[in-house]
Amino acid sequence: MNNKHTYKFLMLLGFCLCFALGSSQNNKQKELETRRQELRREIQKINELRLENKSKEKSQLSLIEDFNYKINVLNNLIKVTNQQANLITREINSNQKQITKLRAELKQLKEDYAAMLVKSYKSKNQQSRIMFLLSSNDFKQAYKRLQYIKQYGDHQKQQGETIKGKTAELQNINANLLKQKEDKQKLITENKVTQKSLETERKQHEVLMKSIKNNINLYTSQINKRQREANRIDAEIDKIIKAAIAKSNKKAGKSSSSKTFALTPAGKALAKDFESNKGKLSWPVEKGIVKVRYGTQPHPINRSLTIKSNGVRIATEKNAKVRSIFNGEVIDVVRMKNVNPIVIIRHGNYITYYKNLSKVYVKEGDKVVTKQEIGEVYTNKINGETILSFSISKESNTQNPASWIYKMY
Structure with a gap:
């Protein structure tokens, strides 16, 4: 395998790895979001059932079960939300690196394109295309020069399209980056609300447990029964x-x-x-x-x-x-x-x-x-x-x- 083919192979391999990694992260994010929504629905069910039974006098054992269950669900919700935020952070870092790389590539492309335009302009001043063709020794050389002029023009056009494409890609990644930062901030804000709810549940749980400990023998008897x-x-x-x-x-x-x-x-x-x-x-x-x-x-x-x-x-x-x-x-x-x-x-x-x-x-x-x-x-x-x-x-x-x-x- 020559150097040219090796380079192409490595480029293709790198693209495949990046695509696989991006796809994997996207799937993971979807899984986490699905799980987060399920936990939120579960908390809603808990609150609905609590509201339904609010007028009833529940036993201490049942109340402790309720608190333990909701605290466990809230902990899981915080854990999943943190995982989502961490994954978004990794995606943001990856996008920022990609933006830096793209900006460098875009700068180089623009410099090359500018140099190409200068060269083309100078070439036009020194010798017209017609004269360049007419000065050929024979028809074969004239044909090759004509092909060269066409290829050079095509290359200029291709460079222009590449710059346009890279610019659009950069703008798209920047837009995604802003969206990711907004999503992360929403998750952080939501987690703060969940943390407060968890603290409230824990305090109520502690108060209830203190009252129970004063009659632990009675409750132990009920548990055994x-x-x-x-x-x-x-x-x-x-x-x-x-x-x-x-x-x-x-x-x-x-x-x-x-x-x-x-x-x-x-x-x-x-x-x-x-x-x-x-x-x-x-x-x-x-x-x-x-x-x-x-x-x-x-x-x-x-x-x-x-x-x-x-x-x-x-x-x-x-x-x-x-x-x-x-x-x-x-x-x-x-x-x-x-x-x-x-x-x-x-x-x-x-x-x-x-x-x-x-x-x-x-x-x-x-x-x-x-x-x-x-x-x-x-x-x-x-x-x-x-x-x-x-x-x-x-x-x-x-x-x-x-x-x-x-x-x-």
């Missing part, structure tokens, strides 16, 4: 699932001691379809925010205590309808003493659970489809909270709903 109740419900559900697994194996003529469902071809296809939609499944309510997440976690009031959550607790609006997240079959509607109804739906060897319902629209054996309404979430008359407890499992093994439901962060 709530966990025991959750464990009792989970144990009952586990029995129902194991019985359903045994029933499916008995029907298929297999060992009843098996811990997995004996799936029919239709059941296998449904399970495969369910798996292929991981991360894209619909929410069990149309509007909601996750107040308690999946897994074992320290309790927000007493950090020495751990709470085990086999699913998520979703705060939603009053009279919210519960929807099946996927096609399936109702295998049970659980009604326990002092417990609101629970609907259990099977999707091949996957199970979804919808707890704390006030109304149930389906019965055991019913076939359901995605987003079909299966009931209504119970609203606590004392504190005004409307909370759906939702879980997913594969056989008896619980899954994190956030991994399955669309944008359940």
Whole structure:
């Protein structure tokens, strides 16, 4: 590869790298903006739910959950906004470097063009083009001189167009730079507002925590009672699932001691379809925010205590309808003493659970489809909270709903 080709290759490679980097930064900025808007909508939902329940007397435990959740969302919003501002700063720096480079190129182009015009003018004074052609020794030389005059003129025109293009490019980058600076300032201003909101929430949280610490034993007792109740419900559900697994194996003529469902071809296809939609499944309510997440976690009031959550607790609006997240079959509607109804739906060897319902629209054996309404979430008359407890499992093994439901962060 000669020097000319090497130079062209390096120029092309540099252009491709710059384009890829610019495209990557642009995609990242879009992702961050999407996430920022989602967090802002989530904060709006929190405020709407708070306003809806303002007249109700909430328990200290519920209030702490509310504060913790909003503080977490506000922190995430600040983090994402900072990432956006930092990315814009990098883009601004990159554009400023590009502007400096373009200005230098433009200056050199203009100098070359000016020198070319001077040379052309002098050439015209010393010898006219006609004389330049007529002084040729033969026709071949005259033809070459004619080509030279044409090429020189074309080159002048091309230089003029290049200068025009570089000038337009410089103006465009300058305009983008101003827009980026405005966008960055908006993000900074917005972050200051979010910071103030966060400080307010934290102060209220601290005041509430101080009052709670004076009666920590009472609250610890309430926490343990709530966990025991959750464990009792989970144990009952586990029995129902194991019985359903045994029933499916008995029907298929297999060992009843098996811990997995004996799936029919239709059941296998449904399970495969369910798996292929991981991360894209619909929410069990149309509007909601996750107040308690999946897994074992320290309790927000007493950090020495751990709470085990086999699913998520979703705060939603009053009279919210519960929807099946996927096609399936109702295998049970659980009604326990002092417990609101629970609907259990099977999707091949996957199970979804919808707890704390006030109304149930389906019965055991019913076939359901995605987003079909299966009931209504119970609203606590004392504190005004409307909370759906939702879980997913594969056989008896619980899954994190956030991994399955669309944008359940």
